[in-house]
Amino acid sequence: MTKRKTILSGIQPSGKLHIGNYFGAMRQHIRMQNEGDAFYFLANYHSLTSVNDGNLLSEYTMDVVLDYLALGLDPEKCTFFAQSDVPQTTELAWILGCLTPVSLMEKGVSYKDKVANGLSPNIGLFTYPILQASDILIYHSHLVPVGEDQKQNIEISRDLAGKLNRAYDKELLIIPEEYIVKSVAIVPGIDGRKMSKSYANTINIFDEGKALKSRVMSIQTDSTPLEAPKNPDTCNVFALIKLFADSETVLNISDKYKGGGYGYGHAKKELLTLIEGYFAEAREKRKELEKDPDYVRDVLHHGGIKARKRAESVMEPIREATGLFRSFIYEP
Numbered sequence: 228m229t230k231r232k233t234i235l236s237g238i239q240p241s242g243k244l245h246i247g248n249y250f251g252a253m254r255q256h257i258r259m260q261n262e263g264d265a266f267y268f269l270a271n272y273h274s275l276t277s278v279n280d281g282n283l284l285s286e287y288t289m290d291v292v293l294d295y296l297a298l299g300l301d302p303e304k305c306t307f308f309a310q311s312d313v314p315q316t317t318e319l320a321w322i323l324g325c326l327t328p329v330s331l332m333e334k335g336v337s338y339k340d341k342v343a344n345g346l347s348p349n350i351g352l353f354t355y356p357i358l359q360a361s362d363i364l365i366y367h368s369h370l371v372p373v374g375e376d377q378k379q380n381i382e383i384s385r386d387l388a389g390k391l392n393r394a395y396d397k398e399l400l401i402i403p404e405e406y407i408v409k410s411v412a413i414v415p416g417i418d419g420r421k422m423s424k425s426y427a428n429t430i431n432i433f434d435e436g437k438a439l440k441s442r443v444m445s446i447q448t449d450s451t452p453l454e455a456p457k458n459p460d461t462c463n464v465f466a467l468i469k470l471f472a473d474s475e476t477v478l479n480i481s482d483k484y485k486g487g488g489y490g491y492g493h494a495k496k497e498l499l500t501l502i503e504g505y506f507a508e509a510r511e512k513r514k515e516l517e518k519d520p521d522y523v524r525d526v527l528h529h530g531g532i533k534a535r536k537r538a539e540s541v542m543e544p545i546r547e548a549t550g551l552f553r554s555f556i557y558e559p
Contacts, residue, residue: 247422
């Protein structure tokens, strides 16, 4: 019998999840829970690089759990847990950090991009790829589904696993495979840039009513007059419509753009209707889950126990190889 491959991915609870998160990662996570031994975690250590309010981080974390469960993640099919429930993650990160050249971190594209966009450069942000490598390697992950923008960090993970194995002349860590998710283009935010919490340009998955309408109607468009034909392929509103609509609806709206007499306001109203319909069932399920916080906490508790057991099995031979002394037996 062929052993199921371990799939690993995480998401930061650093704000309300938005439709860019859904089409860029969450939808793939939910699909892939049926395709392997999936480990999905809430990257709350990573969130500390940008969130310095404990109550807010706790709130965001529970929000992400509710979002995933409402959208179809099944804790019986995957291991769903909080990063901070697995202390072996930071333990391995320190060991990997002691093998990482500073020059490798200085080449970090994500770090340089975030600093260029105004984020304060702290050490956590600088060494982010090392902790991310530990997240991946501590479970002997085989597949790590990420977008193109995370490709460099996967390469760093592979590099650091190799460094540790060579340093101690043992196969202590599995070299993960690259699994770039290419099925969805970059989701534009309301300002046309990539949708991101960092840019405050998001449309949240579970926004509704006036909040949702306000965000959709704020999407930036050009000044082409109502009566003039428009190019749907250069319109941010149409780019979002294509994510939610079936092929027939997409074609129909495209023809309206090209025919003239169809304004961006019309397109935004159609987008609003599509978003409301797409997430309607999940929205109701989320409201029911909110009434049972004990169940939500139990999901993380059981996932954390399972993740710690796997992580400890990986750390034991690493401690032995590196000579790290332990005076007690670890109990998950």
